Amino acid sequence: MSAQQGSLHSDGKSVHWRQLLKSGSRIFIGSHAAVPHALIADLSAHSQHLHDIEIVQVYALGDNAWAEPEYTQQFKVNTLFIGGPQVRRAVAEGRADYTPCFMSDIPSLFQDGILPLDAALIMVSPADEYGYHSLGVSVDIVSAALRSAKKVIAQVNPKMPVTFGQAFIHKGQIDAFFDAEADLPEIEATELDAVTERIGQYVSLLVEDGATIQIGFGNICDAVLRYLGNHKDLGVHSEMITDGIMQLMQSGVINNRKKTYHQHKTVTSFCVGSKALYDFVDGNPHIGFYPSEYVNSPANIARNDCMISINSAIEVDLTGQVVSDSIGHQFYSGIGGHVDFSRGASMSKGGKPVIALPSTAQDGRISRIVPHLTEGVGVATSRAHVYYVVTEFGVASLRGKSIRERALELIRVAHPKFRQQLLDEVRKHYYVPNYQTIKSVEVPELGNVGFKELCIDGHYYDLRPLNPSDERRLQEFFYSHTKETLQMRYNTVPTQMSREKSCTLVSVDQATDLALCIVRQKGSAAEIQAVGRYYYVPADNSCEVAFVTREIHQGKGMASRLLDEMISIAKVRQLGHMVAYVRAENHKMLAVFERAGFKRLASEEPGEVHLKLSLADGS
Template sequence: MTKQVNAHWTELVQSGNRIYIGANAGLPETLLAQLLAHKRNLSDVEILQISTLGDAPWAAPENSAHFKVNTFFISGPEIRQAVAAGRADYTPCFLSEIPTLLQDGTLPIDVALIQVSPPDEFGYCSCGVAVDITHTAAKAAKYIVAQINPKMPRTMGQSFLHIEKFAAVVNSEVPIATLPIAKQTSITERIGQYVALLVPDRATLQLGIGKIPDAVLASLTQHQDLGLHTEMLSDGVMHLMQQRVITNRYKTFHPGKAVTSFCMGSQTLYDFVHENPHVEFYPSHYVNKPTNIARNDNMISINSAIEVDLTGQVVADSIGHDFYSGIGGQMDFVTGANLSLGGKSIIALPSTAHQQSVSRIVANLQPGAGVVTSRGHVDFVVTEFGIAHLKGKSIRERSLELIRIAHPKFRAQLLADVRQHYWVPDYQANTPTDIPELGNIQLRQIQLKDEYFTLRPLNPADERRLQEFFYSHTKHTRELRYGYDPKLMSRENSCSLVSIDQSNDCALCLVQEQGTRTSLHAVARFYKIGETTCEVAFVTKETSQGMGMASVLLEQMIEIAVQRGLHKMFALVKAVNKPMLNVFLQHGFEIMSGGDPHEHELWLSLKEGAR
């Protein structure tokens, strides 16, 4: 079934019309070139678009009398410059809600210019790599003009339009625009590793485009049976599907299928999605609908930001008064992930900008900056310095969590700034510090008796968590740890215990992450005494004793002490505390004779060769 080519399709476009142009890698470049060639007959035509891949000559200054761009997402230098200069408009809207604006007449479309695959034997053309809002815009338009391109992949799902619906077609075989894979840096690689720690096996993922999503995907190669429900599909996703990391086997919505609305990447990616029954493309109003997203259990949304303030407000579409990108689907997926059983929303960004001269974790948002994701929606914020857990946290706790993952050179100023608003009390004197010996990634995943725990530094944001840990102990445990029964642990005392200089002393903990919940199971610390000696001590939650936590923590403490050049480590242990005595003895400590018969003094030589 064929349709006659209308060589004069531009006659369908009149001055004052609103034209929709296909998005992302589905941009109908041939049609746009023909439109520009006939611009002398047109005035005040509004070009409605979302993000596009490639140049945007219709937004150039010389075309401003003919075309005015109205974009839902700012991409590329030409569109960004046009918006900044006032030649183009930016319309903020959740991606899931844009189709409604087109369907209900809020933004009526006169002509939709789209790019599709050749028709099949039944006359159906596929929107290919760009179903997104293009499919909906075409159905809402008075007239559809289609660029039929044999190189456009035929994608499965709800991607098809019948050729009889087209007012005109132009045959044009041209390469589909590709997007090179961004080169990784040590910073984005660390961010990817931290985010991967938050992703459980069998989770369903949503990721965007760029260095950080690519770094996350590269860090997921050891995961099992992941699923995909995302607005955009990239080369990194393709690689994980080929490696059988993404299997979609345990998805609870569209099981067995990777669900997306558009893809951008290499020609290899486009070949991969062509007639691939395991990848289904649906319009944005379906893929991005929060209630649909939430039908995936363990839904993990991973998005980026321009800046985040210390209360958790996320700026993602502007730099101050200058609009930079768009709302896109961030809030759609943050909301959907929050509604999902076991879901998490993650915002990941580098800690600094402009060659480390500007902190992207800020006490106050820039004037004019717009909040895309509210402080009430974010579960986790990740930088190259770690993971901040925000869900259920007070403003004080959020501030300390976010200061901890800010760049170290900005932490003191952030703490000083946040004190001006009384968000952090005066007794919180120290900024969070890292343990240098743990390296770039300050977390360790530990498996103990078929359960997983995270080993990490204790930090100021753990103040309340340490209080809860203390009050969970029995009188017997408190007496074994402290030598007497301290019945109270004030916030001031808890703060002093978690706010230590980790480059001098050392405090570690083992925590268990269950969704967005964190529980403290064991704490270990050593205090430096003099130049070459330290005292070590532990306490483990009663319900976790006997799992080997003390051994894990002690081994890490010994390793850190050795790297710091300390010569001796000692501990004081009650004689009745046989399990703890055995832990020390198994790690080479020796009991010193004499002293109190009710308390043993144990020593370990840390000099090389002595152990």
């Protein structure tokens, strides 16, 4: 490697491109932040005799000049993931091709001769004392490309970090070298808006301490990482890592000590971000860079218990189908590792595949939650692969849900101005019956995330609003009651809770009336433990309150917690007073009301106690 910097050489002798390539060759260029730009520029400048060189690539950070129209006779891009405006424009104009594929499958396209490579143009660090160069910040599919290509041509960059894992190639495997020092392209973090912040907050609530995470790229994923700052013992198995991962590792939130696969090590295949990130991975023994066929293998991903995959999307239909690579007929990005990790997380013990996206696009003019997929788009992730869909309006839980239940869950997290339209559209296909209605489902008085976590008798529960997708849960709750409980709550013993009746009870306009529940949530499974309601009485600006609690929890304080919350909300809404009617023999419920300050009044009904709490005086 004694030849002059800035020229091709091998064994100390100059090499010309005509000795390495011929017209019609297919070449691979390094990916993400490890694109050998100086090497490609040299190829462009010294290969006028070459024509129709097919460039196979994924996302290439930096200027993709080879995709511009002036290079049409020289190069033809075939991208396996669309990234950057130049490549996106070339695909849209038909000057470049897009080949959709899973990131985990790309190596086999090279190795099986489906996309045979004549050369791989890569970027590496200088060789160590043993003659090994590091692939640095991108091992991903570069590893498979250099093993499959007939020729390997490397830009040797002193600024390329040395990374560990399966990140090395011996100098004897490289056919030609090009010495060129260059800064790695950086991606700066952007300011997060309120919508993105809220989505990040909701997603973080799905991540338990000790979980292993995979995170995608973009503002939403940055927001998620910011809200994981108070978590403990997180692990990482992700095709990419960013500055947010680095910061959580530095703070000790990510320590990988509870991982069940590659314990004590962050596993990735590439990184993109700031110079600080590139410095962080340089020589860092706590991070392993491995090939995509290894990192993105759903079977390997699933070996991590509590695997949480977090990815964004362009749109989601009301059955749960996810679009991530196209906007209508226009191809926008690619499938990448989205499906690999959704599948792997769904196979993991305690795993959760999560899709996060804003509820609207184009400055709020269109909904990203749609009744049917836009013409021309392709499904990246099937409706069976997604457990959670998160917007700024909450978390939709889809696992094990019928089409009707999925539609109701997704409408609930759609933007309020589109909810009725979505319901009307989905009814045309009989997914949702005519009696189902959508009303205001948010209770902002419960705080930013719309629910509160409770610890009762050593167990954790969520106190949240009832919503239309709770229809079946409310049925199950009703049929769990004894005759005595039904008698105390309804003053009779009803024998049926039909779907229509249950639907009426969960379709509450929470802006006027109030219906709260305490739910035991285990992953995608939820069971109602208690329900509290008040019905607004406009005539005197009051409300009537009622409760029912599952028998095994009676006497544990659930009714009191619900009542306290409802009193607080009623005061914020400036109601004058609350009333309740309780059977005289229901001593436990009477005690709940009286502890909250309710006073007994004369009742017109024998055997019934009338109670009242004045709110206007601040009591």
